[in-house]
Amino acid sequence: MSDIRVRRGPLRRTALAAGALLLAAGAALASDSHPARASAPAPEPGWTTVFLDDFDGPAGTGVDTADWQYTTGTSYPGGPARFGTGEIETMTSSTANVSLDGAGHLRITPQRDGAGNWTSGRVETRRSDFQPPAGGTLRVEARIQMPDVTGPAAKGYWPAFWMLGAPYRGNWWNWPGIGELDILENVQGINQVWATMHCGTSPGGPCNETSGIGGSRVCAPVSCQAGFHTYAVEWDRGTSPQEMRFLLDGAVFHTVRETQVPASTWAEATGHGYFLILNVAMGGGFPDAFGGGPDAGTVPGHPMVVDYVTVLQRGGTTTPPPTTPTTPPPGGTRDAYAAVQAETYDGQSGLATEATGDTGGGRNIAAVANGDWALYRGVDFGGTPATQFLGRVASGAAGGVSGLVEVRIDSRTSAPVGSFSVAGTGGWQSWRTVPANISAVTGVHDVYLTFASGQPADFVNLNWFTFGH
Incomplete structure (x- = not known):
C-alpha cells in the first residue's frame, strides 16, 4: 500500500x-x-x-x-x-x-x-x-x-x-x-x-x-x-x-x-x-x-x-437507574430513588411524548420549551434527605438555544430546590444523564418539573429522572 x-x-x-x-x-x-x-x-x-x-x-x-x-x-x-x-x-x-x-x-x-x-x-x-x-x-x-x-x-x-x-x-x-x-x-x-x-x-x-x-x-x-x-x-x-x-x-x-x-x-x-x-x-x-x-x-x-x-x-450492561416504568405503590407514592419515567406524569402543560431510542425503549417526553411543566404526585423521599437530582436528557437544539430543567416541591410556583442546564447533546435522541445538587428534601411530596429558557424554541427531551443522597 x-x-x-x-x-x-x-x-x-x-x-x-x-x-x-x-x-x-x-x-x-x-x-x-x-x-x-x-x-x-x-x-x-x-x-x-x-x-x-x-x-x-x-x-x-x-x-x-x-x-x-x-x-x-x-x-x-x-x-x-x-x-x-x-x-x-x-x-x-x-x-x-x-x-x-x-x-x-x-x-x-x-x-x-x-x-x-x-x-x-x-x-x-x-x-x-x-x-x-x-x-x-x-x-x-x-x-x-x-x-x-x-x-x-x-x-x-x-x-x-x-x-x-x-x-x-x-x-x-x-x-x-x-x-x-x-x-x-x-x-x-x-x-x-x-x-x-x-x-x-x-x-x-x-x-x-x-x-x-x-x-x-x-x-x-x-x-x-x-x-x-x-x-x-x-x-x-x-x-x-x-x-x-x-x-x-x-x-x-x-x-x-x-x-x-x-x-x-x-x-x-x-x-x-x-x-x-x-x-x-x-x-x-x-x-x-x-x-x-x-x-x-x-x-x-x-x-x-x-x-x-x-x-x-x-x-x-446498562447503567442504573432502570428504564422500565415505575408503578406507584398503594397510596399513590412513587419511590424517589427509582427511575421515574417522564411520560408517567399526573399533569402537564405543553408536552408531547414519543417512542424513545434510549436504552430500554419506552417513551420520552418531547417538544419541551420555555414555560412547559410536568407534575408527579406522591414522590416518597423517605427520612434521609435527598441532595441530588439526575435527569436523562437529549437535545437537538440549535447552537445558542439552551434552558433549565428545574425541580419544585408541592407547588409549580415555589422556588426551585435545584436545576441543571441543557444545550444541544447532538440530537433529540442523543441521551445523557445530567446530575444536579438540590436542597435537602425528605418525606412525601408532589414534584413539579418546570422548564425555563430564554428562547421560545424546544430545547430538551426527558426520558426519566431520579433522586439521590
Missing part, C-alpha cells in the same frame, strides 16, 4: 495504490449476491435489533422521514464547501435522486442535466445515538449493490455507507476528532470495498489523516457492482483492547484496535453516539486518487441500491 494522501475535509478515504486493487483478488469469500430480499434476516441468537429499515413502500416515494433526513445542497450550513471533500454534485431530496422502487429497495441515483451539472442524494438517520452498551457490541449492517457501472463510464462515482460521530452535527468543523467509520466506500466502479476509521487530527496525526486507518477487499465471486453484498462494522466494547471490525459478507477483513492510537484519541472518537449516512458523491478527493472525474464519458443514472439497513446490539 502506498501512502497517497488525499486532501479533504470531513469524510474519508483511504487512497490506495493501483497495485492494491488486486489485494485478495483470489480470496474465496462467501458472496451474498442474490436478488434483494423482501426483508432483513432475523437477528442471530444473542443479538437484538436497535434499528431496521427494509425500505418497503410504493415505487417513486422517498425515504421515511421519521427515520431519515435528507442532506441537500453542496455543504452543511456553515460547514466546509463541497462537504469538505471536493465532490461536485448538488444533493437533493428529489425522487429522481432518492426513491424507493416498490420492491423493498432504496435507490440513490446520480443524474446529470443538459448543462453538465450533477445531482445526487444523501440521507442520514435522524438518530445519532448509535453506540454499543458498556461491555457489549454494536453491529451496523446494510445489504447493498454498488452502482452497476464500470470502466470509463464509472469515472467519478463515489458510493458510500458510513457513520459520523454525533458531535459533528451543528459544529461541522470538529472532524476527524469526533470519529468517522466508513463501512463501504467505492470509486470508479472498481470491484473493491474500502473500510476506514478516521480520528485524531488532520493532517497527519495518530490516525494518518486524511487517509485514516483503512483496509480493502475485493467482492467475490460476484463483483460489488454486479450483485448484492452485506457490508458491516462491529464496534466491540466487550473485548480488550476494544475493536472496530469491518466485514464483507460476514467475513472480517479489516480491524482497528484502540491500542493503535493514543487513549485520548480513541476516547474522543468513541465517547458518544453516531449517525448513519448513505450517499453517492460524484468526484472529489477519493476519486481524484484513482484518475479523477466525472467527465464527458461518465454515464449518469446508475443507482446504489440498498436492500436494508439494520443496527443490532449484543451483550453489555
